[in-house]
Each structure stands twice: as structure tokens, then as C-alpha cells.
Amino acid sequence: MNELNQKISEIGIVPVIKLNHPQRDAAPLARALCAGGVPIxxxxxxxxxxxxxxxxxxxxxxxxxxxxxxxxxxEQIDAVLEAGGEFIVTPGYDQELVDYAGKKKISIFPGCSSxxxxxxxxxxxxxxxxxxxxxxxxxxxxxxxxSGPFPMFRVMPTGxxxxxxxxxxxxxxxxxxxxxxxxxxxxxxxxxxxEEITKLCxxxxxxxxxxxxxxxx
Numbered sequence: 043m044n045e046l047n048q049k050i051s052e053i054g055i056v057p058v059i060k061l062n063h064p065q066r067d068a069a070p071l072a073r074a075l076c077a078g079g080v081p082i083x084x085x086x087x088x089x090x091x092x093x094x095x096x097x098x099x100x101x102x103x104x105x106x107x108x109x110x111x112x113x114x115x116x117e118q119i120d121a122v123l124e125a126g127g128e129f130i131v132t133p134g135y136d137q138e139l140v141d142y143a144g145k146k147k148i149s150i151f152p153g154c155s156s157x158x159x160x161x162x163x164x165x166x167x168x169x170x171x172x173x174x175x176x177x178x179x180x181x182x183x184x185x186x187x188x189s190g191p192f193p194m195f196r197v198m199p200t201g202x203x204x205x206x207x208x209x210x211x212x213x214x215x216x217x218x219x220x221x222x223x224x225x226x227x228x229x230x231x232x233x234x235x236x237e238e239i240t241k242l243c244x245x246x247x248x249x250x251x252x253x254x255x256x257x258x259x
Contacts, residue, residue: 046107051170051218053107054219055225057083064089064092071099072102073103075239082108092110093121096109109129113132113139114139119139120146134174135159140166151170153172153173155175160188170198171197176203185197195216196217197216208249
């Protein structure tokens, strides 16, 4: 895997964030994530100002890996690049956006859940893809089945991930990382519960570390 994908895999969990007040919350959220050993954020365009949040998070914590989720237009890709973002996540497989991201030299992780999506990602030379919505699309069983004809991919399942099933996913070597919002819910962020966010991040890292011991068996 390339350097960015390797870093994502080492962290093992990608917080999927909707920020309603980026000017107020982006910097303290970045510090809370980093304190919990999860220096990465997928800030979604489900709320305005995702690009602003990315810029502020990276200014607050230099080690922060920040990118955007729910990206559906080329203009959003441009905004992320302008903010210093390092990756793009799309809800579905959109060849136009995959090609544009390649042209702009920014990593893109498209949402894939079918053989057709996987074929597109293969033709585009991708190595890490998002599996979305994970639990609703068949979960780990389907991901493993898809890895039969497509063994070249590492996968980032997102959708329905929680502390309860994180370990199950991370026991599989097909999984590079999981995307989740349980440690960055709107309630936690709007309530500025930074210590609780850090606590949930630390717990996630503990689960990932324990699950990956299965790889050595």
C-alpha cells in the first residue's frame, strides 16, 4: 500500500464526522482525537464548512490526517485540496470523481458494495476502497466473499460499525480500517464532550490491537 493507505491501516479506525460548528469545534475535536491515538478524520459534506473544518483541524494538530466524506462533486474535491485535505471519500462509485481525484493527485476511497463497483476500482488502479453501507450490505461475510475474485483490495467498511462489532471486522486481514461515527456523534461534539471522545478512541485502539493478534495465529 502507499504511504497514506499504510498510515490509515496502522490507525485502524477513521472517525466519520458531521461538524455543525466547525469554527468552534474543529480544533478541540482534532486534539481529542489525537489524544486518543486516532489522528485522522473524515469530515463529511453532510454539513456546511467541511473544508473549513479540515483546515482548522490540521492547523490545530500537525500530525492530523484529514479528508472529506460524502463528496459528490468536483467542486468539493477542489475545496478539500484548497484546505489541505489528504483524501476523498465518496458514498458510491463515481468514475468521474475517481478520475478527477486522480488528475488532482489526491487519494480517493469510493463507496463500493457490488462486483461492478469493485471492477471499476480495479480498472482505476485503486488499492483501498470503502465498503458502504457495511452492515446493511452484508457486512463482513460479503466483504470476505468479494475478496475471492478481488483479492487485491484492502477494505474500509463504514456504516453500522460500533464498539460491539469493531473487533469482529478487524480480525480479518481484508480490513485495512473501519469507518465509524460512534466516537464522534453529533451529541458528543455539540456537547463538547472531548474527554469522552478521547476515551472512545482509546477503547477503539485497544480493540483493534487485540483483534489483530488473530493475524499471527
